[in-house]
Amino acid sequence: MFFLQSLLSGILTGGVYALAGIGMSLVFGVMNISNFAHGDLMMLGMYLAYFAFTLLHIDPYISLLLIIPTAFLFGFIVEKVFIHRIISHPHQNQILLTIGLGLIMSNTALLAFTSDPKILTTSYSSSAVHILGGISLSVPLLLSFTITCGITGILFLFLSKTTTGLALWATSQNREAAQLMGINVAKMSAIAFGLGTALAATAGALIAPTYYIHPMAGHTFLLKAFTICVLGGLGSVVGAGVGGIIIGIVESMSSTYLSSDWKDVVVFIIFLVVLLLRPQGLLGKKGEQ
């Protein structure tokens, strides 16, 4: 019973992680950039949901309709103003630039919203449904998971069925060949970063009802998102989805059977083991060498 409870709540949390991981993987795939501001973009999503709820009285799940386009636009602009200038720079400069942008975001939030954690309490925040006798599943997690599945599905259809989606995917496979198809790769990069931002913010909004909201909240998720991406193979959208679920389950299992204090350590150890044994990720294909 414990096992099943642990497994199911792991999968539910993992769904939201997957969303964060997919956003990061998309950016990595199309632009070949490790986005260290990803966690802070999630944090912005949390605050957007919080203020939509407290100021405009919009349910956090409904507010996604506002958050997604706002975040997309924000990401698109950030790419056009900053990121595109360093797209062919060495990795470490890209990492440092996104770290700098992340610092600006989190510390602006600190100035504007102070470091006091905010709590978004909805009428159903602590309610749970019970299935199969003893297993209880939190309603907000269940809702988040359902929305995550919906968004992932829509994203997948977008990437595989629309011409723009295919063009994004083509750019991530071979940037030069994409240029030769007449694809404006600079625009694709901005779209990818916009989408990545929208996905991060969505993940943030989805966890807002179950987490403390504070300016530094993104940092925990940043490293998790990286772990998920590497697990699934950097740049693989499907891989990130699977990676997210795996990390959710690993965390939940380590909390149940080890201690919740050590769950992050377990995650990082898995991360290093994967890097050493299968650097292309669990689902990634083996490269040239």
Place this chain on the structure above:
Amino acid sequence: MIQHLLHINHVSKHFGGNVAVSDISFSVDEKQIFGLIGPNGAGKTTLFNCISGFYPVTSGDIIFDNKTINNLRPDEVCHLGMARTWQRVKPLGSLTVLENVMIGAFSITNTTREAEEIAMEQLQLVGLTDFSKKSAGSLSIGLKKKLELARVLATHPKMLLLDEICGGLNHTETDTILAIIRDVRYKGATIVFIEHDMKAVTAVCDWIVVLNSGEKLAEGTPEVITRNPDVIAAYLGGGHNA
């Protein structure tokens, strides 16, 4: 007595399902200038990467100076006395020309002063003395190739593997490089020479092996090779004999 310095024994290299080099055997004698030629994609550079320790071979043996070197790292191969250059030159861009060559020299000395002396000698040999204080990244392609040559010579190798050392050079530059190579051989080194351009190869090589699609197509003296119809077909496109 002539002795095989390098012996390639049924070497194959696969990448996944792709066969890049297939069951190749040949031997290089001491003090020979040995040419390894073939059209694009024939497997020449892959074979070089296997010999110099960058790729593990899929099967077969590589024996250098009576030692099997298949499983050695590149730096270990270098310390046995085999040094290579790169088809796409790899200057250590932000270091000076002199410092680049000193890096090579450090494989035979531990002191900076000696390394500098050895490096200056090599720079003089290839004619780069005037450029010693310039940054390596700023050189023209012709000078970069000379720099690569000086850098490997500074390791005092028994055998030099030169990967398209004349590629992209004009005739004068090519002639200078070929003269240096002859000089180096005269001083006792053995040279294996990959070249796409047959002119350079036929001008200096004692013996040539031709690769095509990962297999050995022919082997012999330059005169024999240039008359071989298979070789001509491989180079100029199949079907026609002119």
Place this chain on the structure above:
Amino acid sequence: MLNIKNLNAGYGEMPVLKNISITIAEGEIVSVVGSNGAGKSTLLKAISGLIKSKGIITYNNESLQALPAHAIVQRGIIHVPEGRKIFPEMSVIENLIMGGFLQRTDRKENMEKVFTLFPKLADRRNQLGGTMSGGEQQMLAIGRGLMGNPKLLLLDEPSLGLSPLFTEVVFTAIQTINKSGVTVLLVEQNVYQSLNISNRGYVIEIGSIVLTGTGEELLNNQDVKKAFLGM
């Protein structure tokens, strides 16, 4: 149609092409032959806007150098790159759709044309590009190029690494494409076959044009042989 004059181009500070001049008239097949590292691919990359160049490149009297790569594609100059560079995780159909990224209205029609030219691609329409053989990938790369309604097709070493059989198929296809009204600039190491199907040819050596003439003239020119075999 395409007029190149005193073109200089390279990577970073490393010049590869030195004062190259080439003209291509509508309806021609023109080959540029030369050995590895002579600058053939660089020439095509300069035309299609992948790298910056100095000198003159005009297409129907419009300078191409200020245009980004995707705008050059829009004008009907399609570059089929060396090494094929198909999208490995996409199916044949998806690769072709990408080729017609800017030509969405004629997509169906163009795809039919590609399948007629290379029936093998029709059989494999749902196979992933990365799992195909070299020859099939080359057909796909050319087919993908045709999806963009080319007026001028730039082909970079289409016979590279192909068996003689596939080479034959590819060269026949190039002639068929040309007969349908597409001008072709072919860059090759396979001197005989490419000159054989070309109206005119250029021999490039170390970044400069050293010989030019009709395909036939060059085929019978001893200097060409000398340039390649050093005899």
Place this chain on the structure above:
Amino acid sequence: MKQIILIAVIAGIAALLPFVIGDSPYFIGVLISVLMMAALSSAWNILGGYAGQYSFGHAAYFGSGAYTTMILISKFNFNPLVSMVAGIIVACIIALITGSIVFRLRGHYFGLASIAVAEIVRLSALNFDFTGGAQGILLTDVTLWGLDLNSKIPFYYGMLLVLVLTLGITLYLRTSKTGFYLQAIREDQDAAASLGINLSFYKNKALLISAALTSVLGSLYAVYIRFIDTSAVLDLRLSIEIILTAIIGGVGTLWGPVLGAVLLVPLAEILRSNVIGDALVKHGVVSETSGLGVFLKENLAHAHVLVYGIITVVCILYLPKGILGFFRRVK
């Protein structure tokens, strides 16, 4: 030779500074921070700047030094110097484990893996009992050779000594075989290997030197502050601050990290201590009770990290080679 004299002159001036500015604990405190960051960044520079291996996890070595020292002194009453040596050993062991993992990786993966290792160290320190967990470790009393360790002066000279040592080692490396080899590895790993350089040996050597120096600084810092917890000595923020200091000054140059520290640490200090806000209020530019005045007073102290962020972005976009690199190019 010129550089040796320069190090000696600057060290001499720094050694005289406390006599000039008097015994103001505040200024000495700021100077200690400058010296420490200069030394940390210089130590990182050996690995990151010369060998080109951007470690994003140097807090792990700083923390190993700090924690080992604090545990040994507070629980086992060790001599501070002995516990510092023990800290070096622990840091080197962690470095060897890290090296065996991360040096097999290149590009993106290297940076990510170095963060992961450092995070494992941080979370372990947070969760074990003997490290004091979230409470950290407090040191009530410490003695060494009758020095007055309640004064900041011994730590000022301690930090200065480590900085001079680090610069000296950097200078020695730069002119020796190892330094040449590290730079070759930074420029092109394949070319380096083909010239007989054992990549993993030299990368590990650079990492060990860098980690040992960083650990010594951690030990010094711990005894100086007498309180540590994971957020002070093992946080990712510290690792990043170390890199930023080097980047802004000029990576891979002898003086870049020092210059970065001289510029950044006082700037952070000015913002943290709210000098600007106080000055504006004092000179009547902003009223203390106005909305802006209250805002400045409450929040400007937090702004130093924001300013770090802005400087980083500007620096990467406009001065990717740092201030020294920029001047070198202009010259």
